[in-house]
Amino acid sequence: MTTDTKNRTEFEKIYVTHYSRMKRFAQEYVIREEDAENIVQDVFLDLWEQNLLLLTHTNLFAYLFTAVKNRCIDFLRHKTIAQHAAQKLQDDYTKALQMKFQSLEAYDEQLFSEPDIETVIQNAIESLPEKCREIFILSKIEGKQQKAISQELNISVNTVENQMAIAYKKLKESLKNYLPFLIFLFV
Helix, strand or coil, X not given: CCHHHHHHHHHHHHHHHHHHHHHHHHHHHXXXXXXXXXXXXXXXXXXXXXXXXXXXXCCHHHHHHHHHHHXXXXXXXXXXXXXXXXXXXXXXXXXXXXXXXXXXXXXXXXXXXXXXXXXXXXXXXXXXXXXXHHHHHHHHHCCCCHHHHHHHHCCCHHHHHHHHHHHHHHXXXXXXXXXXXXXXXXX
């Protein structure tokens, strides 16, 4: 019998003798059968890759239990960290939802207490610099394309884009309390 065949036979004997006991041990800690199977499979794979060298110098039973125990600890540590991260994401999401909910409640009260929303918007548009206001009105109120605006005002499309960016920035700041409502106006 060759050394390779002898090693394979010895490994199979060890596997058959200890696999189910090691799996039950792992499953006590990691709960899911699939996870326990993976852990024990990894331990046996390590044993095979070491060409059973440990067998001559160690107590096999103690080695296997220690290896499975350590893999279970690593598995549980990883699961705990992943669960903690998932819980933090859920907490952050819940906080964001609460803030949005409170913002919308406050927004409703403010919006309906405002005597004339159109006046507020008109005043914000009127506060824009002259050229910026003109381009904004042509684009958003009259519905003209940037190329048409650039030709009409004899300016580059790039200038139109820059002026629109300035208008959005200034309107966003001056109308920040009405932002949810404005999304419907300017989209």
